[in-house]
Amino acid sequence: MLGELEQVVLLAVLRVGKDAYGVPVHDEIQTRAGRDLTLGTIYKTLTRLEDKGLVVSHIGEPTAARGGRRTRCYVVTAAGKRSLAATFKTLRHMAAGLDVGLEPT
Amino acid sequence: MTQDATRRVTHVCIRLLERSLRPDVAVHVAGDLAEQQERGALWTLRETLFALVHLHARPHTGDGLMSTFLADLRIAARLLRRSPAFAIVAVLTLGLAIGATTAIFSVIEPVLLRPLPYPDPERLTFVWERDRDGGRSNIGYATFRDVVDQSRTIERAAAIGSWQPTISGTGDPERVNGDRVSWTFFRTLGVHPALGRDFTASEDVPGSNQVVILSYGLWQRKYGGDPAIVGRTVSVNDGPMTVVGVMPASFDNVVSPGTQIWRALGYANQSFACRTCRHLRMLARIKPGVGMASAATELDQIHRRIEKQFPDQYASVGASVVSVQDQATLPFRPALLALSGAVVLVLLIAVANVVNLQLARAVRREEEFAIRTALGAARSRLLRQLITEGLLLATLGGAAGLLVARISIPILVGRLPQGMPRLAAIQLDVRALLAVAALVLVLAILMGLAPARSRRGDLGATLRSGRRLSSTGNHLTRAALVVGEVALAVMLLVSAGLVARSLVRLLAVDAGFDASHLLTLEVNSIGTKYPTNASVVAYHDRVRSAVAALPGVTSVAVANQLPLGGNADSYGVIDADNIPANPELAPNGDRYVVSPGYFSTMRVPILRGRTFTAAEAADTVNNVALVSAALADRMWPGQNPLGKRIVLGGPKGAPRTVIGVAGNVRHGGLDAATTLQWYTPEAQWLFADNQEVLVVRTSGDPAALANAVRRAIAAIDPAQPIVKIATMDQVIAMSTTQRHLALVLFGAFAVAALLLAVAGIYGVLAGSVAERTREIGVRSALGATPSDIVALVVGQGGRLAVAGIVFGLAGSFALTRFLRTLLFGIGPNDPVTLGGVVALLSLVTLAACLIPAMRAARVDPSWALRSE
Structure with a gap:
C-alpha cells in the first residue's frame, strides 16, 4: 500500500512520461492537484520510491536554464505500476458499497 | 529586496546547497532549483534556504561523521543554554584571556620581532662614538x-x-x-x-x-x-x-x-x-x-x-656599532617581554579556571552520563559528545577573544610611547590569533576529556546508589588546578606590586624643583623678523612681560630646555684657568640658557652665591654663569666655586665668572643617571635659541591658564607656532609613560588573575560542600559544632591557598629578575611587595572560603540524613 505522497508522485512521473525530473513533476502536481509541493519533498519521495524499486532514474541532459547542470529523470518500473494498481484496488475494495460519495456515479 | 538581489542571493544559496550535498544528489537538485529560479518562481529562495537548513538539521542526509558532529553540536548548544551562568563565565574568561594574549602578541611581533621594512634590513646599522x-x-x-x-x-x-x-x-x-x-x-x-x-x-x-x-x-x-x-x-x-x-x-x-x-x-x-x-x-x-x-x-x-x-x-674609545633593529627596539624590549610573560600567565589561569568549571559540571552530570550509558550509548560516543562541548566553548571563547583583541589593540596602540618603532604596523596579528586558536583547540580536547576521565567508575553503581559518586581523581585534579591558579596569581600580583612600588618610588624622587603650579609651552621666534640674538631676547622679554601681566600668573621665565623635558642638550665645561690637554674629557653639563627669574619660577634653590640680575643678564661683555652643586664638586672639589671662571662650548670660548651654585636637578629622567648643569643668561650665549620653553608659575590650576597664555603670546607675533602646552606634572608623567603603561597592564592582569583564582577556590569549596552535605550532616548529628564545620571547610580552602602561595612565591623568585629593568629603588624580591601580596591573597581567599563554610555550618543534620 503506497502512501499518499508516493501515489501522487508516481502518478505525476507517469503523466510526464519522458524527461520526468523535479521541475516538470512539480508542475504536473501543481496543475492537476493544485498542490505546491517543494522540490525537497518531491525528491525525498522519489528517493524512497527508488529505494523500494518502484522507479528508476538516469542522468539526463544539461540545459542553460539550469546553469549547465544535468537533470535526473525518473521512470516508473513495472513494480511501480503494480504497486499503484494494488493500491487503487485496495481503495476500491474498501470504498465499495459505501454511500459517502467516494465512487464516481 | 529587489528582484535582482534576490536572484543573486538565491544563486549563492543554490551553490552552497550543491556543495553541502553528496555529489551524486547535488547536481540535479541544484539544477532544478536554478531552473525554477530562471522561470521567476519567487519561492525558490525560500525553498533553497529551507532545503539548506533542513539538510543540515537532519544528520542522515549528510555524511556520517559530519552529521554526528552536528548532532553533538546541537546537544552541546542546548546544554550551554541550560546552564547560562557556566556558559557566560567560561566564555568571558576564555575571551578575555585569548583577546589579551592576541593583543599583546600583536604588538610584540611587529615592534620586536618582525624584520625592518627595508631590503636586507640585517645589514643596516648605526655607528656611534663609544663613551x-x-x-x-x-x-x-x-x-x-x-x-x-x-x-x-x-x-x-x-x-x-x-x-x-x-x-x-x-x-x-x-x-x-x-x-x-x-x-x-x-x-x-x-x-x-x-x-x-x-x-x-x-x-x-x-x-x-x-x-x-x-x-x-x-x-x-x-x-x-x-x-x-x-x-x-x-x-x-x-x-x-x-x-x-x-x-x-x-x-x-x-x-x-x-x-x-x-x-x-x-x-x-x-x-x-x-x-x-x-x-x-x-x-x-x-x-x-x-x-x-x-x-x-x-x-x-x-x-x-x-x-x-x-x-x-x-x-x-672606538666605535659602537648597533644594528638598526636592536637600536630601535632595545628601549622597549624588557617591558614588552615582561608583559608577554604576564599575559601568558593570565591565559594559563583562564584555562585552569575553565577546566575547573568543566570538572565541577561533570560531577553534576554523572547521572546524565550514567543514564545515557545504560540506554546503550557507546563510550566513544559520550567522549565525542564531551569533546564537541569543549570545542563549542573554545570556539565561543575564541570568537569573544577576537572581539576583545579588536577592541583593545587600538586602545593599546594609543597608549604606547610615541617613540616606539613600527606603531603603524601594529594590527590584529593573524598568526598570533591562529597560535592562540590552536592552543584553544588543544584546550577544547582537554576540557572535553577532563570530565570523561572521572567516569572510569562503575556507571551502574552511580544509578543504583541514587546519589552522586565523588571520585577522588576529580577532586585531586581540581585541587591541583586551584593551587596552580593561586600560584600564577601570586606571580602576577608580585610583578604588578613591584612595578607599582617602583613608580611610587620614582615619583617620590626629588627632581630638584617644584613641579606643582607650573605651565610649560614652547615658543618660537623663527624667520626673518628675528635675525640676531638681541632680537630674539627682545621678543622673549615681550612675551615674558605679556604673560606676567595675566591674572593668576606669579612669575614667568624662558629656558632653552627643561628638566625631564626629554631634551639632551649638553656642553663640555672647562676651567678657563686650567685648560686640560684634551678638552673633550672635561665634564659635560646640561645647557641651561635662561632668563632672569628662572630659578624663582622653577624654585630651583640657590645654594651659594646669587642668581644674575636683569642688568647682568643684558650685559654681553662680562659673562656670568651658575653651576649645579654636583658640577661645582666635580670641577673644584673642596674649593669655593664662586669667582672661578669657566669656558663653555670649546676651549676658545669667552670665559664666564661663576656667581652662584644652584641645586641639582634631574634632567634626563627621574630614573636616569644624575647629570650636571650650568646656567647662563640668554643674551650671553653663543647663538640665539629660536625654540624656547616658556615656564609659567601660577597661583591656581596651571592648565586653566593655557588659553590665556596662548592668546597673550599670539598677540605679539601670530606667525609663531605655540606648541607642547602642558603642565609640568604632565611633563613628568610623560617621562614615565612606559612605566605607567606597564603598571596599568600588569595591574589589569593581576586583578583578573586574582578574581579567577578566588573564583576557583570558591568553586572547589562550594562543590565540595554540596557533595559532602550528608557527611557534614552526620558530623553535626554526632556533635560537631557549627564552628567545627566552618573550620573544616576553611581549613580545606586554606590548605589550597597556602600551597598556591608557596608555589607562587617560588615562581616569583625565579621570574621577577626579568623585571629588573622595570624596577626602581627596590629589588626584585622586595619584602614589602611579597608580604603585601601574601596578606592580600590570604584575606581574599579567606573571604572566598567563608561563604561555602557558612553554608556548610547551616546544614540541618536531620534534613541531610533524611534526604538520602
Whole structure:
C-alpha cells in the first residue's frame, strides 16, 4: 500500500512520461492537484520510491536554464505500476458499497 | 529586496546547497532549483534556504561523521543554554584571556620581532662614538666624512640631524618633526619616494640644500595631497624650499619615528660641521657578504685611528656599532617581554579556571552520563559528545577573544610611547590569533576529556546508589588546578606590586624643583623678523612681560630646555684657568640658557652665591654663569666655586665668572643617571635659541591658564607656532609613560588573575560542600559544632591557598629578575611587595572560603540524613 505522497508522485512521473525530473513533476502536481509541493519533498519521495524499486532514474541532459547542470529523470518500473494498481484496488475494495460519495456515479 | 538581489542571493544559496550535498544528489537538485529560479518562481529562495537548513538539521542526509558532529553540536548548544551562568563565565574568561594574549602578541611581533621594512634590513646599522662608560654618543660631521672615506665594509652611509622646522603659508604656522639627512639617506635604507625623486649629491652641499621631501602624512594633511606638489615652493622656517619628492604612505621610518619632512643636510666645513659638533647620527649599510662582526671591528679601528689623529677632540674609545633593529627596539624590549610573560600567565589561569568549571559540571552530570550509558550509548560516543562541548566553548571563547583583541589593540596602540618603532604596523596579528586558536583547540580536547576521565567508575553503581559518586581523581585534579591558579596569581600580583612600588618610588624622587603650579609651552621666534640674538631676547622679554601681566600668573621665565623635558642638550665645561690637554674629557653639563627669574619660577634653590640680575643678564661683555652643586664638586672639589671662571662650548670660548651654585636637578629622567648643569643668561650665549620653553608659575590650576597664555603670546607675533602646552606634572608623567603603561597592564592582569583564582577556590569549596552535605550532616548529628564545620571547610580552602602561595612565591623568585629593568629603588624580591601580596591573597581567599563554610555550618543534620 503506497502512501499518499508516493501515489501522487508516481502518478505525476507517469503523466510526464519522458524527461520526468523535479521541475516538470512539480508542475504536473501543481496543475492537476493544485498542490505546491517543494522540490525537497518531491525528491525525498522519489528517493524512497527508488529505494523500494518502484522507479528508476538516469542522468539526463544539461540545459542553460539550469546553469549547465544535468537533470535526473525518473521512470516508473513495472513494480511501480503494480504497486499503484494494488493500491487503487485496495481503495476500491474498501470504498465499495459505501454511500459517502467516494465512487464516481 | 529587489528582484535582482534576490536572484543573486538565491544563486549563492543554490551553490552552497550543491556543495553541502553528496555529489551524486547535488547536481540535479541544484539544477532544478536554478531552473525554477530562471522561470521567476519567487519561492525558490525560500525553498533553497529551507532545503539548506533542513539538510543540515537532519544528520542522515549528510555524511556520517559530519552529521554526528552536528548532532553533538546541537546537544552541546542546548546544554550551554541550560546552564547560562557556566556558559557566560567560561566564555568571558576564555575571551578575555585569548583577546589579551592576541593583543599583546600583536604588538610584540611587529615592534620586536618582525624584520625592518627595508631590503636586507640585517645589514643596516648605526655607528656611534663609544663613551668611556660604555654609552653611545652622536658624531660630528667631520668624523662621519672620515669614517665613510676610510671604511671598506660600508656600502652606503648617511648622516642624520634632528630638525624641527616651522612650516607656514598654508593654514596656521606649524612646527613639525623632521630630519636633515645626507642625500644618500633613503638610498641607504633602500626606499624611494612615491612622487618626484630622491635627493641628489649636488643638493647635499651648502647653499644648494633648500630642498625637502615630504612624508605622505604631511603631504595629505598640509597640502591636501596636491598631485602637483613636486617642484612647488613651500615656506619652511620663513624661507622658500622646493619640494622634490613625497615618500609613500607605506614608508615606515624606524630611524626617527614620526618624521614628517626631510631636508638635504648640506654640511661641508661650516663651524657646525666640526668633530666636536656631535649632533649627528650615522646610519650605514654594510656591504653584502661582509659579516657584521668584521664590519664592527673595522669601524672600531677607524674610530680609534681618528681619535689618535685628533687627540684633543675626542673623549670616545672606538666605535659602537648597533644594528638598526636592536637600536630601535632595545628601549622597549624588557617591558614588552615582561608583559608577554604576564599575559601568558593570565591565559594559563583562564584555562585552569575553565577546566575547573568543566570538572565541577561533570560531577553534576554523572547521572546524565550514567543514564545515557545504560540506554546503550557507546563510550566513544559520550567522549565525542564531551569533546564537541569543549570545542563549542573554545570556539565561543575564541570568537569573544577576537572581539576583545579588536577592541583593545587600538586602545593599546594609543597608549604606547610615541617613540616606539613600527606603531603603524601594529594590527590584529593573524598568526598570533591562529597560535592562540590552536592552543584553544588543544584546550577544547582537554576540557572535553577532563570530565570523561572521572567516569572510569562503575556507571551502574552511580544509578543504583541514587546519589552522586565523588571520585577522588576529580577532586585531586581540581585541587591541583586551584593551587596552580593561586600560584600564577601570586606571580602576577608580585610583578604588578613591584612595578607599582617602583613608580611610587620614582615619583617620590626629588627632581630638584617644584613641579606643582607650573605651565610649560614652547615658543618660537623663527624667520626673518628675528635675525640676531638681541632680537630674539627682545621678543622673549615681550612675551615674558605679556604673560606676567595675566591674572593668576606669579612669575614667568624662558629656558632653552627643561628638566625631564626629554631634551639632551649638553656642553663640555672647562676651567678657563686650567685648560686640560684634551678638552673633550672635561665634564659635560646640561645647557641651561635662561632668563632672569628662572630659578624663582622653577624654585630651583640657590645654594651659594646669587642668581644674575636683569642688568647682568643684558650685559654681553662680562659673562656670568651658575653651576649645579654636583658640577661645582666635580670641577673644584673642596674649593669655593664662586669667582672661578669657566669656558663653555670649546676651549676658545669667552670665559664666564661663576656667581652662584644652584641645586641639582634631574634632567634626563627621574630614573636616569644624575647629570650636571650650568646656567647662563640668554643674551650671553653663543647663538640665539629660536625654540624656547616658556615656564609659567601660577597661583591656581596651571592648565586653566593655557588659553590665556596662548592668546597673550599670539598677540605679539601670530606667525609663531605655540606648541607642547602642558603642565609640568604632565611633563613628568610623560617621562614615565612606559612605566605607567606597564603598571596599568600588569595591574589589569593581576586583578583578573586574582578574581579567577578566588573564583576557583570558591568553586572547589562550594562543590565540595554540596557533595559532602550528608557527611557534614552526620558530623553535626554526632556533635560537631557549627564552628567545627566552618573550620573544616576553611581549613580545606586554606590548605589550597597556602600551597598556591608557596608555589607562587617560588615562581616569583625565579621570574621577577626579568623585571629588573622595570624596577626602581627596590629589588626584585622586595619584602614589602611579597608580604603585601601574601596578606592580600590570604584575606581574599579567606573571604572566598567563608561563604561555602557558612553554608556548610547551616546544614540541618536531620534534613541531610533524611534526604538520602
